[in-house]
Amino acid sequence: MLQTPSQTVGPYFAYGLTPEQYLYDFKSLVGNQLVNPLDEPEAITISGQVYDGNGNLIPDAMIEVWDAYNRRFGRFGTGTDAQNRFVFHTVKPGSVDGQAPHLSVIVFMRGQLIHAYTRLYFSDEAAANAQDTVLNQVPAERRSTLIARQTGGGYVFDIHMQGEYETVFFDI
Amino acid sequence: MSQLVYNAFDRDVHPPYLSPDYKSTVLRAPSKPLVVIKHSLSELTGPVFGDIHLGALDHDLTKNARKNGEPLGERIVVHGYVYDENGRTIPNTLVEIWQANAAGRYVHKVDQHDAPLDPNFLGTGRVMTDANGYYKFYTIKPGAYPWGNHYNAWRPNHIHFSLFGPNITTRLVTQMYFPGDPLLQYDPIFLGVPPKGRDLLISGFDLGITEPDFALGYRFDFVLRGQKATPFETV
Numbered sequence A: 001m002l003q004t005p006s007q008t009v010g011p012y013f014a015y016g017l018t019p020e021q022y023l024y025d026f027k028s029l030v031g032n033q034l035v036n037p038l039d040e041p042e043a044i045t046i047s048g049q050v051y052d053g054n055g056n057l058i059p060d061a062m063i064e065v066w067d068a069y070n071r072r073f074g075r076f077g078t079g080t081d082a083q084n085r086f087v088f089h090t091v092k093p094g095s096v097d098g099q100a101p102h103l104s105v106i107v108f109m110r111g112q113l114i115h116a117y118t119r120l121y122f123s124d125e126a127a128a129n130a131q132d133t134v135l136n137q138v139p140a141e142r143r144s145t146l147i148a149r150q151t152g153g154g155y156v157f158d159i160h161m162q163g164e165y166e167t168v169f170f171d172i
Numbered sequence B: 001m002s003q004l005v006y007n008a009f010d011r012d013v014h015p016p017y018l019s020p021d022y023k024s025t026v027l028r029a030p031s032k033p034l035v036v037i038k039h040s041l042s043e044l045t046g047p048v049f050g051d052i053h054l055g056a057l058d059h060d061l062t063k064n065a066r067k068n069g070e071p072l073g074e075r076i077v078v079h080g081y082v083y084d085e086n087g088r089t090i091p092n093t094l095v096e097i098w099q100a101n102a103a104g105r106y107v108h109k110v111d112q113h114d115a116p117l118d119p120n121f122l123g124t125g126r127v128m129t130d131a132n133g134y135y136k137f138y139t140i141k142p143g144a145y146p147w148g149n150h151y152n153a154w155r156p157n158h159i160h161f162s163l164f165g166p167n168i169t170t171r172l173v174t175q176m177y178f179p180g181d182p183l184l185q186y187d188p189i190f191l192g193v194p195p196k197g198r199d200l201l202i203s204g205f206d207l208g209i210t211e212p213d214f215a216l217g218y219r220f221d222f223v224l225r226g227q228k229a230t231p232f233e234t235v
């Protein structure tokens, strides 16, 4: 059988896929708390913004993250934060298949007919990152696009669809 | 010796990132080639919703947002199977649904189309495939709506879907169209799909599931990426 073709998530996914985040009267199955930051002492916050090819913020992207180590999933749209950020509360995952700790990231937006996959690694895992087979497959000058920067309040991971800092996207 | 690996996206049926007639792809399509990676457990796992308890009316968009009466429009029932490429049905997989109302209006703050909202219709729902990979839900046939891509641009009637399948490689977000829609030939989102894939997005009218005196029926099957056997690599 032939695969069903992808189509864009469009601008109006909010009440279908992230209803509680956007204050619609429908229960969300998935949110941005992979862990509850109030009862998880190891909780970290990951946030970021999504940029288009002109360097403008994209306010209608939907970001999904998958933690294969803890088998946890999150989803957040960039349309509710004043800075159009996505924000996730989670813990730093352990290693799966000998890889450096990372989250799988799926990026959806209006203007994208098929979603894009990337990965989020952590800047304070330099030794593990240096050994990671996927990171090592990426040209050295582009690796930093996959590494969330540790800051005072957590980690920052911006996604650039195009341009000098274009995020590395994977064919998986 | 061989092992099963998940197939890649079939680029003969999936749209490309850059599809300039759909104008917003121009600044949002990755410009550099994708990096092909081997599947690890990171890719071969994914969220499992099989044990999540859906709301009793999640599968009935004609009932799940009523305030003071029935939603307006043409009641329809949509059903089908979720398969993998090998023709195996996928049981207990989540199907999320969203759409415009009968007038072509979304309940969304940024939808400025001058068409009425329906107080009794939200336009979102979800359903889990059963043990046979079968799903069915009730809704109102969505209306066409204008959009800003080019002069006099109208989206054909469509329902949006989100599916997961067994892992993150099988993730699919798509749209289902209706047979005979004259707007399809002008829609750059639909036409972004290569010709070989286009018919796969058009539902079929189904008299068999049509409910007498109640709702017209449509059939739409989903096919997610499947697996193939490949020889073990010898290192």
Ligand SMILES: [Fe+2]
Pocket: A010, A012, B100, B155, B158, B160
């Ligand atoms: Fe739509």
